[in-house]
Amino acid sequence: MRSVPSIVHLDLDAFFAAVEQRDKPSLRGKPVIVGGVGTRGVVATASYEARVFGVRSAMRTAEARARCPHAAYLTGRFAAYRITSRAVMAVLREISPLVEPVSLDEAYVDLAGDAGRDLSAAGVEELAAALKERVREVTGGVTASVGAGTSKLVAKIASDLRKPDGLLVVEPGAETDLLHPMPVGRIPGVGPATAERLRRIGVHTVGELARAGEPDLVAALGQAHGHALARLAMAEDDRAVVPLRESKSISAEDTFEHDIVDPALLSAIIDRLGTRVCERLTRERLSGRTVTVKIRLFDFTTYTRSATLAGPTDDVRVVNRLARRLLAEVDTSAGVRLLGVGVSGLADWVQEDLFGSAADVDLAVGPRPRAAADVDLVEAVGRPPAARRNPTADVRAGPGHGAEAGPRSDQRVPGEPNPPRWSPGQDVMHTEFGPGWVWGAGLRRVTVRFETAATGPGPVRTFATDDPDLAPYTPLTWDPGLRVSPKKARPASPAP
DNA sequence: TCTGGGGTCCTAGGACCC
DNA sequence: TCTGGGGTCCTAGGACCC
Numbered sequence: 101m102r103s104v105p106s107i108v109h110l111d112l113d114a115f116f117a118a119v120e121q122r123d124k125p126s127l128r129g130k131p132v133i134v135g136g137v138g139t140r141g142v143v144a145t146a147s148y149e150a151r152v153f154g155v156r157s158a159m160r161t162a163e164a165r166a167r168c169p170h171a172a173y174l175t176g177r178f179a180a181y182r183i184t185s186r187a188v189m190a191v192l193r194e195i196s197p198l199v200e201p202v203s204l205d206e207a208y209v210d211l212a213g214d215a216g217r218d219l220s221a222a223g224v225e226e227l228a229a230a231l232k233e234r235v236r237e238v239t240g241g242v243t244a245s246v247g248a249g250t251s252k253l254v255a256k257i258a259s260d261l262r263k264p265d266g267l268l269v270v271e272p273g274a275e276t277d278l279l280h281p282m283p284v285g286r287i288p289g290v291g292p293a294t295a296e297r298l299r300r301i302g303v304h305t306v307g308e309l310a311r312a313g314e315p316d317l318v319a320a321l322g323q324a325h326g327h328a329l330a331r332l333a334m335a336e337d338d339r340a341v342v343p344l345r346e347s348k349s350i351s352a353e354d355t356f357e358h359d360i361v362d363p364a365l366l367s368a369i370i371d372r373l374g375t376r377v378c379e380r381l382t383r384e385r386l387s388g389r390t391v392t393v394k395i396r397l398f399d400f401t402t403y404t405r406s407a408t409l410a411g412p413t414d415d416v417r418v419v420n421r422l423a424r425r426l427l428a429e430v431d432t433s434a435g436v437r438l439l440g441v442g443v444s445g446l447a448d449w450v451q452e453d454l455f456g457s458a459a460d461v462d463l464a465v466g467p468r469p470r471a472a473a474d475v476d477l478v479e480a481v482g483r484p485p486a487a488r489r490n491p492t493a494d495v496r497a498g499p500g501h502g503a504e505a506g507p508r509s510d511q512r513v514p515g516e517p518n519p520p521r522w523s524p525g526q527d528v529m530h531t532e533f534g535p536g537w538v539w540g541a542g543l544r545r546v547t548v549r550f551e552t553a554a555t556g557p558g559p560v561r562t563f564a565t566d567d568p569d570l571a572p573y574t575p576l577t578w579d580p581g582l583r584v585s586p587k588k589a590r591p592a593s594p595a596p
Numbered sequence: 597t598c599t600g601g602g603g604t605c606c607t608a609g610g611a612c613c614c
Numbered sequence: 615t616c617t618g619g620g621g622t623c624c625t626a627g628g629a630c631c632c
Contacts, residue, residue, distance in 0.1 A: 115632095135600075136600055136601090138600095139597050140597080140598090140599080140600075141600070142599070142600050142601095143600095144600075144601090144632090145632095157632080158599085158600080158632095159599095160597080160598065160599065160600095161597095161600095162597050162598080163597095163598085165597095202631085202632075203602095203603090203631085203632045204632085205632075206632070288630085288631075289605095289629090289630065289631085290630090291629060291630050291631085292629090292630095293628080293629055293630085294629075294630085322606070322607065323606090323607090324605080324606060324607085325605095325606075325629090345604095347603085348603085348604070348605095349602095349603070349604085350602090350603095351601085351602070351603075352601085352602085353600085353601060353602085354600095354601090355599095355600060355601085390624085390625095392625095400598085400599070402627085403626085403627090404625085404626060404627070405625090405626085406624085406625060406626080407624095407625090408623085408624065408625085438600090438601095440601090442603095
């Protein structure tokens with residue numbers, strides 16, 4: 101927790117609905133509801149005029165229609181929201197480079213770091229008031245609620261308290277007086293399930309939460325959640341404002357107007373969803389190893405099935421084939437309400453499929469080949485730019501980093517002992533398995549020397565990427581019985 | 597006419613490795 | 615041959631957020 105209220109939280113009021121009212125003057129002053137308009141739709145955003153009738157986010161659209169039949173019901177125009185959001189984020193970055201967008205309509209700003217700034221409560225309030233005015237200008241009239249305080253928690257709660265179009269700076273030292281009377285559900289991260297568990301141990305307010313012992317909270321909520329809430333209740337929150345968050349998964353899902361039984365149709369939908377995901381992967385220059393299929397049945401029971409490839413891919417054929425296989429693991433004969441496809445385990449480099457085919461990759465489901473650090477790399481060249489996701493590879497690093505070699509997971513024989521590993525000081529690694537991988541995250545060129553028992557010193561092969569910016573993930577095949585020579589026995593560097 | 601779509605983080609158990 | 619602890623990876627599900 102800081103000594104000055106230098107964290108600002110900005111929240112655009114009823115954002116989607118506000119953009120609609122801005123673009124269609126006839127909607128101004130009227131209830132506007134943005135969300136799914138079908139029979140299974142839910143409300144994404146309700147304008148304040150609609151909230152008067154009790155319409156809320158996440159409410160079924162059918163119920164919203166019952167409460168507020170005269171409202172305008174609109175599906176989202178996300179391109180417009182995105183453009184408006186970008187303009188707001190740009191305004192925030194004029195104030196400080198430390199801007200963390202939480203969603204299209206929400207962001208934190210860290211004012212610390214600018215030594216010359218007046219970070220007194222009065223100074224921050226003046227800045228926030230000017231900020232609200234700038235946001236209104238650049239968005240064409242969309243209003244924002246702004247909170248500021250000594251932590252993310254306090255800034256967020258402050259902006260919540262003054263919605264809509266409000267401003268609150270919480271003075272340092274006043275945090276617990278503000279928080280303690282509140283119901284626990286006001287703390288972000290405390291939803292219905294957590295609130296119920298807390299109620300059962302007699303905790304209803306943040307003050308009671310602060311007085312509860314951490315051991316009791318951990319027992320009721322688990323280690324991470326219990327510990328985090330015990331701290332938040334005492335306004336202890338040192339979470340940083342993180343300007344750049346890397347995405348961890350990309351997914352697409354669809355709820356159907358009517359439940360689907362036809363397997364061929366389900367398969368076709370899986371393909372469509374997988375294609376959507378891969379298009380995004382490609383556009384964002386990402387690839388991923390884990391494919392997940394989500395299946396919601398007619399009765400809302402929900403299954404996920406996932407499988408992890410030996411190497412990352414953004415290949416729509418690979419993703420779709422695997423997704424269809426995962427779909428087949430679940431009995432869908434009674435009707436499917438929702439299907440989803442996701443890819444996680446993201447890397448920001450694309451597999452260079454130099455020696456394999458998509459079909460090979462598809463087969464290579466299973467854990468990534470385990471590390472055999474210090475494998476016989478004759479030479480490894482290339483360090484990725486610091487900005488890239490994969491940190492600099494250290495060829496001599498331990499498991500999980502740098503160069504690895506091992507059998508392809510799909511080539512392992514269950515029950516058989518694991519293949520030999522390379523260890524420092526070892527002269528020769530005998531490989532008795534078939535096809536193998538050499539993997540060098542962050543490397544651009546990898547040279548491997550082979551030596552066979554039969555032929556003596558064997559071929560030297562170099563694997564490289566075309567794009568100097570990319571790391572290779574190079575599946576290569578070597579012959580059973582091949583021996584690999586150690587680094588210390590290497591000859592002069594071979595030409596690539 | 598019950599319950600969206602895009603995400604993140606956590607837990608727990610099993611496999612496997614050292 | 616047995617025992618065991620710690621760590622990582624993978625899978626499935628759940629809570630939560632906007």
